[in-house]
Every structure is written in C-alpha cells, then in structure tokens.
Amino acid sequence: MxxxxxxxxxxxxxxxxxxxxxxxxxxxxxxxxxxxxxxxxxxxxxxxxxxxxxxxxxxxxxxxxxxxxxxxxxxxxxxxxxxxxxxxxxxxxxxxxxxxxxxxxxxxxxAANFSPGVTLVQRLAQMMASALPADSYDAEILEMHHRQKVDAPSGTALAIGQAVARGRGVVLADVRESGRDGLTGPRKPGAIGFAALRGGQIVGEHDVLFTSADEQITLSHRAFDxxxxxxxxxxxxxxxxxxxxxxxxxxxxxxxxxx
The missing domain is CATH 3.40.50.720 (NAD(P)-binding Rossmann-like Domain)
Structure with missing residues (x-):
C-alpha cells in the first residue's frame, strides 16, 4: 500500500x-x-x-x-x-x-488513541459501566501527560468517558464533572469525573476507577513510547x-x- x-x-x-x-x-x-x-x-x-x-x-x-x-x-x-x-x-x-x-x-x-491497550480499556470500561449501577459505583477518570500538552482532559480520557456513558445509557455532557476546586458540594449521583495531571515527559497514563462503598475496581493503561x-x-x-x-x-x- x-x-x-x-x-x-x-x-x-x-x-x-x-x-x-x-x-x-x-x-x-x-x-x-x-x-x-x-x-x-x-x-x-x-x-x-x-x-x-x-x-x-x-x-x-x-x-x-x-x-x-x-x-x-x-x-x-x-x-x-x-x-x-x-x-x-x-x-x-x-x-x-x-x-x-x-x-x-x-x-x-x-480514534482518540490507536493503542490496542487503550481500545481494550475503553471496551472494558463500557462493559463495567453497564454492569455496575451508577447510583452505587462512582466513575472517575484520571490522566497524566507531559508538560507540553495543551488540552485537558485528554482526548483519550474523554473517549473513555464516552465509553462509560454509553455503558450507562447517558450523554457524557450531561454528567461530566471536571476540574473540581473550592466548595463544590458533594459528588453528584451518576457523575463521571475527570482529573488531569501534567508533568515531565510522560507519554500518557490513564486510570478508570469504579468505586462503591465496599470496593474499588481500577483499569489502568500506561504508554511508555x-x-x-x-x-x-x-x-x-x-x-x-x-x-x-x-x-x-x-x-x-x-x-x-x-x-
């Protein structure tokens, strides 16, 4: 080709x-x-x-x-x-x-990310979101990238958030919470939260956390190159x-x- x-x-x-x-x-x-x-x-x-x-x-x-x-x-x-x-x-x-x-x-x-690993994380996040009730399991997405990155959350983090939203049958824009600061009040039920970290020359790190009162399940992906x-x-x-x-x-x- x-x-x-x-x-x-x-x-x-x-x-x-x-x-x-x-x-x-x-x-x-x-x-x-x-x-x-x-x-x-x-x-x-x-x-x-x-x-x-x-x-x-x-x-x-x-x-x-x-x-x-x-x-x-x-x-x-x-x-x-x-x-x-x-x-x-x-x-x-x-x-x-x-x-x-x-x-x-x-x-x-x-694709927001052409890594096979990230693609599978998105698939698993959607499956987990479908199986874990939103009123019991809080969904949070944490990402970290190099200091030169200009957008936040990353496109990959948003794509993972879209996968979680699809699994829950909701529109991401309606439930997204980003950049909490100050007196934000308690976490909204069903929210999909995002946190963005920047530093050094990190290629890309993404964690998807589903947390209930009794357990936490984490999906993680690290890109080294x-x-x-x-x-x-x-x-x-x-x-x-x-x-x-x-x-x-x-x-x-x-x-x-x-x-």
Missing amino acids: RIGIAGITGRVGRLLIEEVLAAGATVAGGTTRTPEQAVGLPADIPLFKTMSELAEECDVVIDFTHADTVVNSAKSLVGTGVAWVLGTTGLSALQTKMLQEASGYVTVVH RRIFATGAVRAALWTKGRDVGLYSMEDVLGLPPL
Missing part, C-alpha cells in the same frame, strides 16, 4: 515513517507547512503543502495533525477513494459533521484495504464484536 502521512515532520509523523516501512508498505509522501521542518527526513520522501496533493499519490492517509485541518481534509479526500486514518481529537460539532459526511464517500478510521500510536495507526491503515466506505474505530480494526 501507498501510505501518506499528514504532518510528517511531527514527532508521531517521523515515527510513522519507520512503522510504515517496517510493515512493508510505501511512504508515498507527507504534508508539511515549511520545508525547514523536514530536516532529517529521508530525502526520497515527497513533501506536499496540501492534503489534495498528497491524496493524488497514496491509497490511505494517516493524519495526526490538528482539529483545524479536519474540514479542509474532509473536503480534499471526498471523491478520491483514498482512505483516511484520523487520530485528531477535540473536534467541534462542524468538524465532526464533516468527518461523518466524508465517511459516506471514503473509508475512515477515527509514542511509537505505540504510530504502530496502531499503520495497522489501521493496512486494515482499510478493500473495506467499504464508512466510519470505523479501532475496535473494528482489532476485530472486536459489537456490544
């Missing part, structure tokens, strides 16, 4: 080059804002300024750029037949709508070959049955 990499000069983009080649696929090229950012990349990898240009050269694009690029990327890929593996989080309502519309024309795999995200994204890109158009998740890539 010919795999393009949007944002090829970023930290994950550079890892993606190695993982694509390790998988026996071809790096068809990548997008970059300025040539100066491409220092250190293999000289034989074509560089492009736009998604449209990149799409002309590949079968699938792996995209770990920014939410602000989603609308333009969606418009660029519609009608090309090029699959889109998107790892961008924090999408607005418009960006989500454009992503969904694009999936009516091309194969799209969207960003390479796990690149490896998972390449796995997803290879999986798109021959797939029908539509919107898929890492659960589909891993072959997990629907709940």
